[in-house]
Structures are given as structure tokens and as C-alpha cells.
Amino acid sequence: ETGVTQSPTHLIKTRGQQVTLRCSSQSGHNTVSWYQQALGQGPQFIFQYYREEENGRGNFPPRFSGLQFPNYSSELNVNALELDDSALYLCASSVGVVQGTDTQYFGPGTRLTVL
């Protein structure tokens, strides 16, 4: 296994609510990326954190925010949930080479359903 864990496994929320998803990376992995995968689509990059600072962001609105902590855990927060936010949310960690060929290891994901 990858050593990357995510919680919760599944979550059901209603429109307008806020949600926090959590990820625990492998020890020594300084970079964490978050992806959204809608049904039938490939994962879409949300943002990346490197040593607790946001290091890049995809085409997602500001209501998607994140945090990374020194203990290799991280959070994805989504405010004002919309129906289209229903998706599998994946975190991926890597050693910390921002560019190059280091491998990103994915967690099992959190499946969010917004009603």
C-alpha cells in the first residue's frame, strides 16, 4: 500500500454546508496534492502544498482551501457546497521534489455526495 490515508471514506452533505476532508501522508513526504474526480472523469488538480505553504492551484474557486501541518497531515476544506462538488477527492503525497519525476502516491479517497 501507499501509506497515504484519508478520512472519512464517505460523506453526505447538503448544499450550502461546509466540509473538511483529511489526509495523512507518508512520513518524510513534504508535498501533498489534492484532486477532484467526478464520475466518469479523470482526476482534476485542485492545489498543492509544500512544507505547509500553497505551492500551486488549479481552476477551482476560493471556497476550496487547504492546510498542511508539520506532522504530514493535511486538510481540504470546501465551503458553500454545491451539487457539482459531488466527487471522489484524492490526496497524493510525494517526497517533495516540486518538479521532476518523483512519484505521487494516492490515498484511497473520500467520496463526497452533496444533496
Place this chain on the structure above:
Amino acid sequence: RKEVEQDPGPFNVPEGATVAFNCTYSNSASQSFFWYRQDCRKEPKLLMSVYSSGNEDGRFTAQLNRASQYISLLIRDSKLSDSATYLCVVRGSNYKLTFGKGTLLTVNP
């Protein structure tokens, strides 16, 4: 044009068949290329990196043509356990992985 485009699929093949997946990418500055495999309702897992010289891992062969911005994956002697969605993935000079939509492969007995 999408950043990464793959064969739409799905592919249904018998055991033992050879199957090829094709992928094109739009950003000529892309630097790293991968094939990931994703089982139903699971996370993507790295299958193999793709190098300009081509590389092989057992029954799997990946090719990269930078001039044509084209990536391929060949699976020989398909097994039932190869049934999955295959994702073409590209990384540029920045940090993010850009995924194709994926191609579903079903290997039938």
C-alpha cells in the same frame, strides 16, 4: 483542445489479446509522462513512467513520441486482472499532474 486526450473506449477484449491505448497531450513543455491504473471506486496507482526511449515492464510497453506529443501503452497477453481504467498522465515544468479521462478495459474469459 483538452490538455490530455485518450481513446474514449471502452475496450472489451478476450483473455490473451493484445490491446493498445493511445494518448495525446497539448502542452509541448510537458516533462514527465505516466500511465496510471484505476480499479473501480479505488485510487489511481502508478503503472509505469514513460520515457522517450520507450520502456517495458513485463507484458506492458510504453512509448513516448515528443514530436507528435503522443503516448501509448501496449498490453500483451491480457489477463482478467488487467480489467481497469487506464489513465494517461502528464506533468509539466510545474507541479501538477494532468490526467486524461481514462479508458476502461474489460478483459473477458
